[in-house]
Every structure is written in C-alpha cells, then in structure tokens.
Amino acid sequence: MKKILLLTLILATAALKSQEKVTLDYYLPANITYNENVPTPQSIIGHEVGEWHITHDKLVYYMQALAASSDRVNIENRGETFEGRPLLLLTITSPDNHKKIDQIQKEHLEISTQDGSAKSTNDLPVVVYQGFSIHGNEPSGSNAALVYAYYLAAAEGEEIEQLLKHTVILLDPSFNPDGLQRFAYWANTNKNANLNPDGNDREYHEVWPGGRTNHYWFDMNRDWLPVQLPESRARIASFHKWMPNILTDHHEMGTNSTFFFQPGEPNRVHPLTPKINQELTAEIGTFHAKALDNIGSLYYSEEDYDDYYYGKGSTFPDVNGGIGILFEQASSRGHIQESVNGILTFPFTIRNQFATALSTIEAAQHMRIKLLQYQQQFFKDALIESSKNKTKTIIFGDSKDAAKSWHLAEILQRQKIKFHQLNTDAVIDGKTFKKENSYVVPMNQRNSRLIKAMFEKRTTFTDSIFYDISAWTFPLAFNLDYTEVNSSTYLGEEITTLKNLTGTIGNLSNYAYAFEWNEYYTPKALNKILNKGIRAKVGKTPFSVEGKKYDYGAILIPVQNQELDPKELHAFLTEVAQESFINIASIGTGHTVGIDLGSSRFESLKKQEIAIIVGNGITSYDAGEIWHLFDQRYDIKLTKLDTDYFSRINLSRYTAIIIPNSYKGLDKNSTEKLKTWVKNGGTVIGYRGTTEWLAKNEFIDLKFIKDTLVAKDISYEQKKKFSGAQVTGGAIFETKLDRSHPINFGYKNNKLPIFRNTNSYIEPNKSSYNNPIQYTNSPLLSGYVSEEKLELLKNSVPFQAQRLGRGKVIVFTDNTNFRAFWYGTNKLLINAIFFSEIL
Numbered sequence: 001m002k003k004i005l006l007l008t009l010i011l012a013t014a015a016l017k018s019q020e021k022v023t024l025d026y027y028l029p030a031n032i033t034y035n036e037n038v039p040t041p042q043s044i045i046g047h048e049v050g051e052w053h054i055t056h057d058k059l060v061y062y063m064q065a066l067a068a069s070s071d072r073v074n075i076e077n078r079g080e081t082f083e084g085r086p087l088l089l090l091t092i093t094s095p096d097n098h099k100k101i102d103q104i105q106k107e108h109l110e111i112s113t114q115d116g117s118a119k120s121t122n123d124l125p126v127v128v129y130q131g132f133s134i135h136g137n138e139p140s141g142s143n144a145a146l147v148y149a150y151y152l153a154a155a156e157g158e159e160i161e162q163l164l165k166h167t168v169i170l171l172d173p174s175f176n177p178d179g180l181q182r183f184a185y186w187a188n189t190n191k192n193a194n195l196n197p198d199g200n201d202r203e204y205h206e207v208w209p210g211g212r213t214n215h216y217w218f219d220m221n222r223d224w225l226p227v228q229l230p231e232s233r234a235r236i237a238s239f240h241k242w243m244p245n246i247l248t249d250h251h252e253m254g255t256n257s258t259f260f261f262q263p264g265e266p267n268r269v270h271p272l273t274p275k276i277n278q279e280l281t282a283e284i285g286t287f288h289a290k291a292l293d294n295i296g297s298l299y300y301s302e303e304d305y306d307d308y309y310y311g312k313g314s315t316f317p318d319v320n321g322g323i324g325i326l327f328e329q330a331s332s333r334g335h336i337q338e339s340v341n342g343i344l345t346f347p348f349t350i351r352n353q354f355a356t357a358l359s360t361i362e363a364a365q366h367m368r369i370k371l372l373q374y375q376q377q378f379f380k381d382a383l384i385e386s387s388k389n390k391t392k393t394i395i396f397g398d399s400k401d402a403a404k405s406w407h408l409a410e411i412l413q414r415q416k417i418k419f420h421q422l423n424t425d426a427v428i429d430g431k432t433f434k435k436e437n438s439y440v441v442p443m444n445q446r447n448s449r450l451i452k453a454m455f456e457k458r459t460t461f462t463d464s465i466f467y468d469i470s471a472w473t474f475p476l477a478f479n480l481d482y483t484e485v486n487s488s489t490y491l492g493e494e495i496t497t498l499k500n501l502t503g504t505i506g507n508l509s510n511y512a513y514a515f516e517w518n519e520y521y522t523p524k525a526l527n528k529i530l531n532k533g534i535r536a537k538v539g540k541t542p543f544s545v546e547g548k549k550y551d552y553g554a555i556l557i558p559v560q561n562q563e564l565d566p567k568e569l570h571a572f573l574t575e576v577a578q579e580s581f582i583n584i585a586s587i588g589t590g591h592t593v594g595i596d597l598g599s600s601r602f603e604s605l606k607k608q609e610i611a612i613i614v615g616n617g618i619t620s621y622d623a624g625e626i627w628h629l630f631d632q633r634y635d636i637k638l639t640k641l642d643t644d645y646f647s648r649i650n651l652s653r654y655t656a657i658i659i660p661n662s663y664k665g666l667d668k669n670s671t672e673k674l675k676t677w678v679k680n681g682g683t684v685i686g687y688r689g690t691t692e693w694l695a696k697n698e699f700i701d702l703k704f705i706k707d708t709l710v711a712k713d714i715s716y717e718q719k720k721k722f723s724g725a726q727v728t729g730g731a732i733f734e735t736k737l738d739r740s741h742p743i744n745f746g747y748k749n750n751k752l753p754i755f756r757n758t759n760s761y762i763e764p765n766k767s768s769y770n771n772p773i774q775y776t777n778s779p780l781l782s783g784y785v786s787e788e789k790l791e792l793l794k795n796s797v798p799f800q801a802q803r804l805g806r807g808k809v810i811v812f813t814d815n816t817n818f819r820a821f822w823y824g825t826n827k828l829l830i831n832a833i834f835f836s837e838i839l
C-alpha cells in the first residue's frame, strides 16, 4: 500500500491584536514555501484578506488571476446570478490529473453505477466540493476562500503535491454572489478607520433585508433539493457531474458563539441517511478538532444543528452517497466585535474557516479509500433495495396543467433521476392521467433513495424538534395527481431531454376565444391581455361549447368591440398562448350548453396595479417569494412599497396591496391610510401574522381558536424541548375546496394540500359558503405537528375574505408561495387579486 503523506497543520498561533494590521502569514501554515509566480490576494485585490470585506467582483478578479498563473487551477463560469454575477467554480488538482481530468471524472462517476459497483477504488482520487458563504452576510467563508485558493495554488513541497495527486477539489468561492456583494457594501461603507468593536455601531446592523439571501431574498441553503434558483442550478449540475465524496458548507452564527462542525444532533438525522454516514462525519470531525486545537480556537459539535432536511447543503450529499459537512463560525458581522469570548476580529473568523477547509482535505486524503468505498456501497445498496421491487413505478401528472407537471419533471432532470413518458392515457385509482402531461418514474434506478426523499410522505418521527421544515413531499407541493403501481405497464419511452413547453391557439375567430384557468401560467396570460386593454371575462359557472367543456373560472375574450381588429387580436393571442404555454380555443357561437357567452354569469375583469409592502417589520423571505413569483414567473409588475415611506405616498393608483407575514404590522398613520384606501375600493391581502394584525385593527372580523396549552409536569430543563415540540416548523396539511368559489378557480380537485408553518387558527364562518377552503377532519398529510396543534387545526379555515366599505380584505394564515417550489398553491394569491370583486 502506498504511504499517504499527511498534511501537517502548523499555523501561526500568535494572536492578532485587535488594531494590528493583518498579514497573509497570520492565516497560512508556517514553514512552507510558496511559488512566487502565483499572485497573492493582496497583489490583485489591493488589500490584505480580512482588512476589508471582499466584494464579489474583486473575488472574481483574484480567482481569474490565480487560474491564469497556476497549472493546478482550472476556472469555469457556470452561469449567472439574477444580478448577472458569474457563478465560478475552480477545479484544483495536480497538473498531471488536470491532463486527464475528463477520464478521472468519468471513472469517479462510474463507482456510483451498476457498471462500477465492483471496480477497485484504490487508485482513484477523492472528490471534495468546498463551498463558502451561501448566506452572504456570513462572509468569513468567502474571504477565507481567497487564502485557501492561494494556498492550494502556491504552496510547495511533497505534502501538497501528494495531496493534489489524490484529491480533486471543487472550490466554489461564493455560493451567493449577490448576497456577498450586498453585505460587503454594508460592512465596508460603515467601517471606521479606528476599528470599533462596540456592537451598537451601525456597521453591525444591516438594513433590511440584509445580505443573507439572494436577489429575490431567498435562503439558498434551502434550495438544494427543489433547485428553483440559478445559483442552485449551477451547483447541482456540478454536484451530479462529480458526485463529491465530501461537500462542505461554511457558515457563520451568533457573535457570542464559538465554532461548530458536524455531526449535529444525533437524534435528528433523516432516516434515509445511512448510519455509517454519521460515523464518517464524526471521523472527519477529528481532523477539524485537531486543526482548531492547533490554533487554540474553541469549538463544539453534536448539538444545535441537524441533518434532516435534504434541501440544505450539508444534508443534500447524505442522500447522494457523499458526506455533507456544516461549519458555523461565530460572526464578527463587520470588522471587529466585542463578544463573551473577548474581542472577535474578522481575520480570526477567516482563519478558523481556512483551518477547517484545510483539515477537510487532510481528512479526505487520509480517508480516501474509505470514502470512495462508502460511496460505492451506498449505490450498490440502493440498487439492491430498489431491485427488490423491480416493477414499482411512480406516476404523476395533472390532466389540466401541463406546465406544473413539467416543472416537477424538470427537477427530476436536474437531479439526474430517470423518468419516462406515460405510454397511454389512463385512469388509475380514480385519477385521470394524460399521456402528454404525465410522467412515470421507475424506482429501480441508482437514485432510488433520492426519489424516496422527494416523494415520500412521513408522519412519524423520532424527535419533535426540527431545525427547518419536516416535510417537502414534492407531488403534494405541486398539487399533482400521483400514484404508485407495482407494474411497468405504463412505462413509455425514457425522456432524456425534456421538450420545451408550448402553447396553441385555434383559427381566427370573429366571435370569441376562451381558455380554462387551470394551467400554471394562465395569470401571465390574463395579465398581458388586460394590460393590452383587451376586454376579458371570467365564467362563474361551467359550460360547454362546440363540444368542449369549460370548468369554473374559464376566461372569455369576445372579438367584437375590442381595441384590436380580429386579425390583430388573433396575432396577439397567438403570442400570449406561446409565451404562457396555454391552449386558447376559438369559438364561433355564443350558444352553449350551460351559461351562454353573453350571460351575466361572465364577470368582466379589470387591469390590476399591484403593490407589495416590504421593509422593516415584514418577513423578507415571504416578501421575496411573492416578488419572484410575479417578476420571474408571471411577468406581472409589482411595486415594492417600503414601510419606511408608506405613510407618505398616494395609494390611489393601486388596485391591490399585498402584506406578507408581519408580526407588528404598520405604524398608526400607515394603518389609517391603508384602511381609507380599502374603504375606497382597494383589495388588501394579508398573510400569516398579518392576518391577526388585520383582525386586531378591525379590517376584518375573525375569530381565532385559542391555544390553551400550559406546561404541566415540565421541568425547567425540559422547557426548550416542550416549546420546540409545539412549533409547526413546516408540514403539509389537507384542505377541502368549494370549487365554485372564485378563490378556487383553476383547481380541478376537491382537495388541496397546503403548506403551513404558523400556529394561527381561524374558526370557520357561520355561513358555510364563506369557508371555501377548510382543513379536513384528519388534515395531516406529511410532516411533524404536535397532537395539540393538530387538534386545533382540524376543520379550521386558512382563508377568509370580507368586504370593508367598497373594498376587500383577504387573509391567508398560511404561506401559499413557499420557497418557489410550492407551485400547487401559487394560484390562490392570483385569484385573490384578479377575482377580488366576485369573492
């Protein structure tokens, strides 16, 4: 056996005095020489690492310069953020490995397949994906990436050469470029020449929404499984290209803490993660412990953080044959801050991240064969598991909504899950599946565990506390019909590349056009039609014409008396159909079965001017989800009104104002202003906490079900566990719908799964027709909820709408726009806006 040379970590241990100028030596291992042809960070970015917060553009310059100077480093741009910043990846390994990198990549991938299940792993390099600062205001990671990349490119000697011979490092220096830039701007513009550690200084108090999130205020460390954001899409593509053995995710936490590395809470590991995964995580942890001991830094593990939700960067690898590792460093948040552990300097935080980045690859090299064999065994076991049920398939689709099904198929494609066409139209378990918008997923494939993680419903748990959501069952989030069958009867051809969505329109009509409201992108179509000044109506009753049935909520566009002549109208609607992927029918007669097209059961629709309240007091995640939905999916203009100046603006141009989750609501002047605007005909839509605020301020008359739970026989020590168990952190519940109510137009089933992460319960209105959405008597579909809270939820209502003066007040206790992947409930908000007059 070849002798593995261990990388010895001897870091300069001298403490950095708070006002002392930092030098590169502070970070780097001592007694190592560095290649002078490789530029230091300072020579490119103009300051020492840790002196200022790195902006993303400077980080890009440095990484490019580094790659240009070193034959160990290859750089690629994998796409762009919403703000147009490059998504860089550095591949770092020995120059010899670089010459045959495609071959190495191919051989590495093979060990996770049937073909490579018996292959020797002895000579294969280990693959380590190291990513930094997915939360932009946790910047020590990305700043450490500068030193780390320099070290890997410039360090000389036998140890580093041996390491690079046996390791392929995928270095992702900034997981969240837009957030990093936003935070660097804040910390740098508020920096004092005489560094000021007083935590009250403005430097340590970012303005709303802060730099944690991306452009649309998403927490990207929740998107590894749903892959809805461009940053995640790039990194998931790299992940599946390489199937890393270790993936690290460098974060920051509260200023008064120390340093955390995984494993986390032993009781809170997802049951699909093999036990040995946590053992290997712990073994890797011994390397971090040693590295931090060497520089005298405090640390801990096996507490606080968990490995449950697979949408997090440190948990996602665990269901993909790798080991995910979370690091959390106490944050200086700016350049220097007082803490219970003394003065915390920014360079100190960078040095801990650097040290553990290095101990990660030291562990990887030391455990190389073990990690590769673990990965091989993981997929071997998964294949054995899934071949026990060789013919088991999952079928999903929506006979009236191709786009929604397509978007779930798109996730499968990004996650390298194999799926097929449905070979025939079929009714299975009473559900109708159509060939053109259904998909079939065979369970007998290498990613069977990942499929389980996405599709399973789970309602029993070993613990009652969750760091994040406890359920994410994808077909429920998409509100799709789905079923499992033990037969390959329905298996059509495999889909290797999803075809683009399309839209169609009938021939030119001189009478009318119509489309059903079910398709996912119909709001985009309707908005474009109304903005063009075209008159459109919504059908409040089902009808059929010329042999085609139209359900509740169909949109009708008469041809006569429009701004456009019949030819122009047809051309315009053709464009609408193609852009929104919908099918528009042309109709030659007004005589129908059911309501005639001239009936008053067709209600005229109005062009909307929509605003959303953002800023202090509003939950930025919830606000960002809505902004993203309108801006990216529906192409609907949404004006962001900040709570700061809300009381000073004229609201008369807006038809609808959305208030995302808020616990304190608006100030007194703003509240009065909003109320007057509603009374004059506006529609206000409040979410989650805002529901209670609207009720308290007499916008709407609601009765809330009181939670009377008290702690009995609970000791002080059990307090945290007791209250933690009552949190509804994110689970999925069943509601029943009154489909004739306009809030439910576009929903073809009588049941709708809803995501809930609140503990707010509204009593049903005494008139049943005012309760169009109601939790069922046995509502838990997937996820954790305490028995007490489940009891309160039964038969309560998540939605109410009431008149106030000439306007409307509409409330949702639950988030219908969760994290961009809850496609199933997106339409409720749109219905509340476009159909508000008939609600």
Ligand SMILES: [Zn+2]
Residues within 6 Å of the ligand: 135, 138, 251, 252
């Ligand atoms: Zn974080």
